[in-house]
Amino acid sequence: MRLSVLDQSVACVGRPQDESIRHTVTLAEHCERLGYQRFWLSEHHSLPAIVGTAPEVLMAAVAARTSRIRIGSAGIMLPHYSPFKVAEQFRVLDALAPGRIDLGVGRAPGSDHRTAMLLNPDPRSAEAFPQQVRELQAWITGQEMPEGHPGRGIQALPRSATAPQLWMLGSSGYGAQLAAHYGLPYSFAHFITDGEGCAEALELYRHLFKPGVIAKPQANICVWALAADTEEEAWRLFSSRERARVDRQTGRFGPLLPPEQALRAYSPAEEAYRQALRRKAMVGTGEQVAAKLRALAAELQVDELVVITWTWDPQAQRRSYELLAQAFALRPAQEPARAGS
Template identity: 80%
Template sequence: MRLSVLDQSVACAGRGQDAAIRQTVALAEHCERFGYARFWLSEHHSLPTIVGTAPEVLMAAIAARTARIRIGSAGVMLPHYSAFKVAEQFRVLDALAPGRIDLGVGRAPGADHRTSLLLNPDPRAADHFPQQVRELHAWVMGEDLPEGHAGRGIHAHPRAATAPQLWMLGSSGYGAQLAGHFGMPYSFAHFITDGEGCADALELYRHMFRPGLVERPLANVCVWALAADSEEEAWRLFASRERARVDRQTGRFGPLLPPEEAARPYTEAEEAFRRNLRSRAMVGTGEQVVQKLRALAESLEIEELVVITWTWDAQAQRRSYELIAQAAGLPAA
């Protein structure tokens, strides 16, 4: 089983949001030492919980501090931007870290409607997503666009012997179908849906797949997991994430709370959601978590899982990735 990392630069109560950005860079260095294959970064806007707003900037900082691990966006919310500008940014990143850059793109806004309109005033921007993906691929790979296209003869620089690997991200059947149609690698956001629709999306992707960017279906799944030195400690740390997930159901967003401050009275519906969340959670010792991860990978017939972990304590987050890597037998540097 191949393991990778997704980090979202989560804000934590009692610390400045800028600390979350620096902790993400430190975490990337840590995960490289413990043998993870990729380190991906998400994009969200005007959200007090997740403050990673510019993955391409963070990727440059991480590229300067690492030597082996692949670095990627998970992802760039393409409808907000010019595909040509995104291609240029990622060609620069590939020049900084040749052959180590993943360009994950998604259609979701990663923001509320008002914020989305500030990023791109066109309310129908997402309708052009498939065309943007085609353009982005051509510019990233140094291929020309079709006759009659306004961008024909225009090239994204710097050009080199390597190029970013394009990924389609999704949490529904739409992205799966598009990834299959274009022959792209596909990543399903299991942590967003708590697994709902994951198996169906992967099946749809494989069914729709035709050779394109890759010759055969290539998929991974982003899943939430947390390990600690004891099962009791892992569940204690999980209280911060648990509170954030329950709050999100009713539109409450804020910095991640310490475990000791996370408890609050829940309504009957919230309590039912909390119990369901716990029953599915990949929480425990390193060995327990890896056992659950392996079972998921086998059931979905995939070779790679991308692990996302939220903890209020940055050291606990780093320890979680360390324990999972050791239990999985990853090749530490």
């Protein structure tokens, strides 16, 4: 079983937002030392809870501070942008971290409608997503555009011996079908849907898959999990995330509250949602959470899980990843050999 990380640079009450960005870079260094496979970064805009707005910029900072772990976007919301410009950005990233760059793309806006229109005023931009994916793959790998294409003869630089690995992200059957059609690796956002539709999307992807960028299906799932030294402490820490999820049901978004401020009275409907959330939650000691994750991976027939963890305290977040690394017996990264040694 391979474990990877997705971080969103979560905003926290009582802490400047810029600290969340720096904590993300520190977490990447920490997870590399622990032996995690990938470190992915999300893209959201004008959302009070998440300040990770520019994964391509943050990836460069992570690349400068790491040497082994794969670094990726989860993802670039492609309808907002020119595929050629994205290809240039990720070619530069690949030059900074050769052979370590994952380019995850998605169709969702990662924002509200007004913000999405500021990023790209074309209300029909998402309709061109399949064509954008095809163009992006060609530009990041140096393939020539077909006759008649306005980009024929145009190159995304710098060129090198390696190229970013394109991934399709999704939380529905649409992304699964597109990934299968183009022969791309596929990642399902389990943490967004609480698992709803995940098994069906993975089955669709495997059934429809045609060799393309890769020769056979390759899928992982992004799942929310939190481990602590005791089960009681894990559930205490979870109350911050729990409050955020309950509030979101009624359109209330804000920075993450510390556990001692997260408790409030819930309506009957909110309490029912809260209990359902707890029944599904991957929360507990390292071994307890690892057992739940292994069971989920076996059920969905995946050999890689991308873990996302929200805590108000960055040290608690880092400790959670430590405990899971121990429970899964991850091998810590080896220091790169020095020249002349």
